Amino acid sequence: xxxxxxxxxxxxxGATVTVAGWVHRRRQLKSVTFLIVRDGVGLAQAVVTDxxxxxxxxxxxxxxxxxxxxxxxxxxxxxxxxxxxxxxxxPLGDPAVPPPFDVYRPELTAALPTQLDHAxxxxxxxxxxxxxxxxxxxxxxxxxxxDGLGFVEVHTPKIVASATESGANVFAIDYFGRPGYxxxxxxxxxxxxxGVLERVYEVGPVFRAEPHDTTRHLAQYTSLDxxxxxxxxxxxxxxxxxxxxxxxxxxxxxxxxxxxxxLGVELPVxxxxxxxxxxxxxxxxxxxPPDEPDLAPVHERALGEWARTEHGSDFxxxxxxPMAKRPFYTHPATTEVPSGGPTRAYTNGFDLLFRGVxxxxxxxxxxxxxxxxxxxxxxxxxxxxxASYLDxxxxxxxxxxxxxxxxxxxxARLLGAGNVREVTAFPRDLHRLTP
Amino acid sequence: xxxxxxxxxxxxxGATVTVAGWVHRRRQLKSVTFLIVRDGVGLAQAVVTDxxxxxxxxxxxxxxxxxxxxxxxxxxxxxxxxxxxxxxxxPLGDPAVPPPFDVYRPELTAALPTQLDHAxxxxxxxxxxxxxxxxxxxxxxxxxxxDGLGFVEVHTPKIVASATESGANVFAIDYFGRPGYxxxxxxxxxxxxxGVLERVYEVGPVFRAEPHDTTRHLAQYTSLDxxxxxxxxxxxxxxxxxxxxxxxxxxxxxxxxxxxxxLGVELPVxxxxxxxxxxxxxxxxxxxPPDEPDLAPVHERALGEWARTEHGSDFxxxxxxPMAKRPFYTHPATTEVPSGGPTRAYTNGFDLLFRGVxxxxxxxxxxxxxxxxxxxxxxxxxxxxxASYLDxxxxxxxxxxxxxxxxxxxxARLLGAGNVREVTAFPRDLHRLTP
Numbered sequence: 029x030x031x032x033x034x035x036x037x038x039x040x041x042g043a044t045v046t047v048a049g050w051v052h053r054r055r056q057l058k059s060v061t062f063l064i065v066r067d068g069v070g071l072a073q074a075v076v077t078d079x080x081x082x083x084x085x086x087x088x089x090x091x092x093x094x095x096x097x098x099x100x101x102x103x104x105x106x107x108x109x110x111x112x113x114x115x116x117x118x119p120l121g122d123p124a125v126p127p128p129f130d131v132y133r134p135e136l137t138a139a140l141p142t143q144l145d146h147a148x149x150x151x152x153x154x155x156x157x158x159x160x161x162x163x164x165x166x167x168x169x170x171x172x173x174x175d176g177l178g179f180v181e182v183h184t185p186k187i188v189a190s191a192t193e194s195g196a197n198v199f200a201i202d203y204f205g206r207p208g209y210x211x212x213x214x215x216x217x218x219x220x221x222x223g224v225l226e227r228v229y230e231v232g233p234v235f236r237a238e239p240h241d242t243t244r245h246l247a248q249y250t251s252l253d254x255x256x257x258x259x260x261x262x263x264x265x266x267x268x269x270x271x272x273x274x275x276x277x278x279x280x281x282x283x284x285x286x287x288x289x290x291l292g293v294e295l296p297v298x299x300x301x302x303x304x305x306x307x308x309x310x311x312x313x314x315x316x317p318p319d320e321p322d323l324a325p326v327h328e329r330a331l332g333e334w335a336r337t338e339h340g341s342d343f344x345x346x347x348x349x350p351m352a353k354r355p356f357y358t359h360p361a362t363t364e365v366p367s368g369g370p371t372r373a374y375t376n377g378f379d380l381l382f383r384g385v386x387x388x389x390x391x392x393x394x395x396x397x398x399x400x401x402x403x404x405x406x407x408x409x410x411x412x413x414x415a416s417y418l419d420x421x422x423x424x425x426x427x428x429x430x431x432x433x434x435x436x437x438x439x440a441r442l443l444g445a446g447n448v449r450e451v452t453a454f455p456r457d458l459h460r461l462t463p
Numbered sequence: 464x465x466x467x468x469x470x471x472x473x474x475x476x477g478a479t480v481t482v483a484g485w486v487h488r489r490r491q492l493k494s495v496t497f498l499i500v501r502d503g504v505g506l507a508q509a510v511v512t513d514x515x516x517x518x519x520x521x522x523x524x525x526x527x528x529x530x531x532x533x534x535x536x537x538x539x540x541x542x543x544x545x546x547x548x549x550x551x552x553x554p555l556g557d558p559a560v561p562p563p564f565d566v567y568r569p570e571l572t573a574a575l576p577t578q579l580d581h582a583x584x585x586x587x588x589x590x591x592x593x594x595x596x597x598x599x600x601x602x603x604x605x606x607x608x609x610d611g612l613g614f615v616e617v618h619t620p621k622i623v624a625s626a627t628e629s630g631a632n633v634f635a636i637d638y639f640g641r642p643g644y645x646x647x648x649x650x651x652x653x654x655x656x657x658g659v660l661e662r663v664y665e666v667g668p669v670f671r672a673e674p675h676d677t678t679r680h681l682a683q684y685t686s687l688d689x690x691x692x693x694x695x696x697x698x699x700x701x702x703x704x705x706x707x708x709x710x711x712x713x714x715x716x717x718x719x720x721x722x723x724x725x726l727g728v729e730l731p732v733x734x735x736x737x738x739x740x741x742x743x744x745x746x747x748x749x750x751x752p753p754d755e756p757d758l759a760p761v762h763e764r765a766l767g768e769w770a771r772t773e774h775g776s777d778f779x780x781x782x783x784x785p786m787a788k789r790p791f792y793t794h795p796a797t798t799e800v801p802s803g804g805p806t807r808a809y810t811n812g813f814d815l816l817f818r819g820v821x822x823x824x825x826x827x828x829x830x831x832x833x834x835x836x837x838x839x840x841x842x843x844x845x846x847x848x849x850a851s852y853l854d855x856x857x858x859x860x861x862x863x864x865x866x867x868x869x870x871x872x873x874x875a876r877l878l879g880a881g882n883v884r885e886v887t888a889f890p891r892d893l894h895r896l897t898p
Contacts, residue, residue: 031693033613048693048861049661049861050658050859051859067661068613068660068661068662068692069613069661091858091859092859093830093859093860093861120693120830120861120862121830121831121859121860121861121862122831122832122833124857124858124859125832125857125858126858127858145851146851146854147655147851148655148658148659148851148852148854148855148858149658149854149855149858151655151656151658151659152658152659156659157659157660160615160617160656160659160660161615161660163616163618164615164616164617167616168606168610168616171603171606175603178468178503178504180595180596180599181599181602181603182595182599182888183598183668183685183870183888184888184889185683185889185891186621186668186670186683187634187645187670187682187683187891187896188896188897189896189897199622199636199637199638199643200636200637201634201635201636201637201645202634202635202636203634203682203896204672204674204682204893206896208634208896210622210636216898217888217889220582220583220586220898221586221595221888223485223583223584223586223587224583224586224587224591224592224595225503225592225595225596226484226502226503226504227503231666232667232668233618233621233667233668235621235622237639239639247622247638247639248620248621248622250618257503258466258483258555395528395555395556396556396557397557397560398557416580416582416583416897416898417583417898419581419583419584419898420583420584422559422560423526423559423560423561423562423583423584424485424486424526424527424528424556424559425528425556426483426484426528426555426556427555427556435618453617453618453619453652453656454619454620454652456620456622458639461622461623461624461638461641461643462623462624462851463651463655463851463852463854
């Protein structure tokens, strides 16, 4: 099948060409039918005056798949400035059953649960497919930035033997008659691989048996994970994250310029140095009690406002999170803690807020075997389930750190979507396991 | 920490520089100790004559992490033609516990199970880490080839509601108190997304509860999945696969030239047209009975030999697999079936053999809703569990097809590894759930 993409028609004015795609819309006027065809790259308009063809088109509902051959004619009033005239239309399948909502309207007005129930069709709406293209472009920017810095992409197990990695809820699995669990993150594996490759990243699914139904949590999401060795402290990790974000967003106009324009997205600027506040200061700025152990969403929103007002920045680092709310592998604080907060153990762990929402968690990790044993003992945890992980540290590991970024959350925040499910192809949550 | 990668030392002859990494080996001679440091990119040699430092190095076993500062001196006898002289050495952690096997020897001689039990250390051996680098380079070539052809990368659910997709064994999971299953492939999702984006690919984990302990199966592996619309038949898919393979292997020297040289790998040439035989002919070539429904490994090996002898090719397509052994979504044969085989239903499904092993499965899929209902009915299957998948076909889908390639199997075959576990960072199988 020799065909052109719809967006290349302006280069073929005067020629007779073939496009193929979905009937996006038919506008049947008194003496002419405008047939809008949607393919993987855009839209093209065909002008049909032949009475017989007009009658046949009346029987081809929206979303039917067709091949259209016609002559390309310039018409400033048509989409993209060209249209196909004197077309022939060949159906490439049976007439489509009309979808439960109109894909051709500017906005998808069906309720979100209805859209998600019919995801295979709802995703065809240009605003929904744009989110998928932007996701792909961000991940491509992530990889190319890190590839350029000597990182190696890895693939790690998603089925693990113990449920102990973090406090979050895990999914249990029957692993050949033994208990197994879905990995909540590639944390242990990416650290072990720092011992092998020094700089690694992974793009893959992570699983959280999140018992709450919120607009920003999913039971499966795509985690962009980075870990690297030979850092001085968490500030090296924050600089690497800043470089990575700038690379992701910087690639976006090239890779997804058309869909950004479709959505009218204003891209954030990544400051050359992202403002950073210590956790103790963050509580004060957010108006939270000074002994809070963590930031609540309302605090994050206040901090987002503050970063915008005070620094003109969509991004804000919060550093020095208290140990009480961080995993055992977190490195204790090695930089100065501001006065004014309660006496407690702080860490070299940080979060990055993007427009008032936690987007990235990262930090420096412990790297001495004895420090791991001490940290586990301090939490009253048995080191046995961690044996194969701890083995890496017995055999030499450099000071290292890393971070994890949730892809769907970043896209949602970028597009101003109120619910992360609006930018996820087939979301999984407490209630949803299909499609 | 300001440091250079070991491979850049030749550019700094005469300068005093710092490298950091693992003590790969110490060679303690009568009046000098050669300290070989391994970092993420290579090896560097430091020449230690200072008695005090020599004594301290005697207490720093292999795999300890160190920072070494010294003057770069040309020495044709040293690795890479340079070495560091008059060095200072600063440990970046506690002395390492010596690994259970020597990482510095040319070959890792420990038995495979021992290597896998201690993967965090075994992977540090240059032959093992090379396989991970080659995996990353192949995936990078896969993506860049497909990105250039207008494909969009997608991320699909790994937890699904039904165990019906294929005949293979599935892992059951407790999904918030309901039954769920780990996805055996992204097949249904990538097809639905052809309706959205027209051309999609995914690189992600797939799960097979494989009850057999073989050298080429894993319970989790990395599947490179491609699907695209507007094909005439499976031959378009085979051409796309050929282009993709050529892109993957073509990028390898640029992206992983050093490790290819380390391993002495001879890269296969992808013929401009990969030889293809029909399933009926394949049975005849392999000396199998003409009514066999599938190819056994012994047949694949014979076909690999034949392709090499007759066509000088490491690759061979086998087309037209019988419907009996293909999933219900497989498109029936539309091209001529050679005479000589039994009368049975053939398909537009194919396999690609690489050096006598099945590497890729692909084909054209059904695209009409009614054909799906007919195909399921012919197998006595209830369409209900497939409802949200079948929905896509009710609402218009183009003729399409795709393929899936197993990454670990490709790397194993490329490197001549006898067992796919040798090239997998942390394999999962019937017996292994750690590390």
